[in-house]
């Protein structure tokens with residue numbers, strides 16, 4: 001699995017440049033890669049992950065998985081292979097078990113998850129999440145329960161690269177270590193504010209600085225340079 005980013009540039013509507021010409025090469029021939037993303041609050045870390053997942057547009061640059069672009073995969077397929085896991089999953093109607101059944105239904109009819117290494121309930125049980133939590137309404141789950149459900153669902157989908165937005169921010173230290181152990185054996189791009197966690201899990205790092213103004217009025221962006 002090879003994940004490549006070349007010259008990624010993102011400017012906000014007000015002309016603030018979050019990142020400019022960002023490049024990354026990661027492959028798992030020598031073992032899974034875990035690329036830590038760090039930087040001050042507001043630096044653009046979440047926006048970077050959303051750009052990589054093709055959830056928000058960017059100004060310039062290319063992203064490839066095994067030499068194929070998102071357009072070549074098709075955007076829905078890209079998003080399932082390069083899977084963004086938000087810090088706080090949106091609270092949906094129904095229960096996580098119902099949601100898991102729905103997304104399992106989207107997969108090959110031949111794939112049976114229950115009891116397998118990719119069964120989300122079994123994955124989350126390794127992180128001390130009571131299986132009964134899957135049958136409670138989303139709205140009744142704690143922050144830490146929601147975070148483990150979202151991560152287990154993401155792993156169960158078997159993506160090529162997980163884009164993790166502070167995946168352990170709501171977990172106690174012991175549970176955090178259990179989750180880390182399962183995530184670090186997968187290809188991840190992982191936002192963390194914790195230098196100790198970065199040391200434990202990262203094989204490489206991206207550091208974003210404070211965003212800077214381009215000095216260009218938003219309305220001028222995209223116009224040809226004046227002669």
Ligand SMILES: Nc1ncnc2c1ncn2[C@@H]1O[C@H](COP(=O)(O)OP(=O)(O)OP(=O)(O)O)[C@@H](O)[C@H]1O
Nearest residue numbers: 012013018039040041042043044045046047048211
């Ligand atoms: N759609 C948008 N329109 C305008 N500004 C946006 C948009 N999305 C994000 N921003 C701004 O971009 C900046 C970077 O946001 P982002 O969430 O990527 O930062 P972050 O580094 O993940 O921050 P934190 O560590 O606080 O989570 C922020 O100033 C944010 O307000």
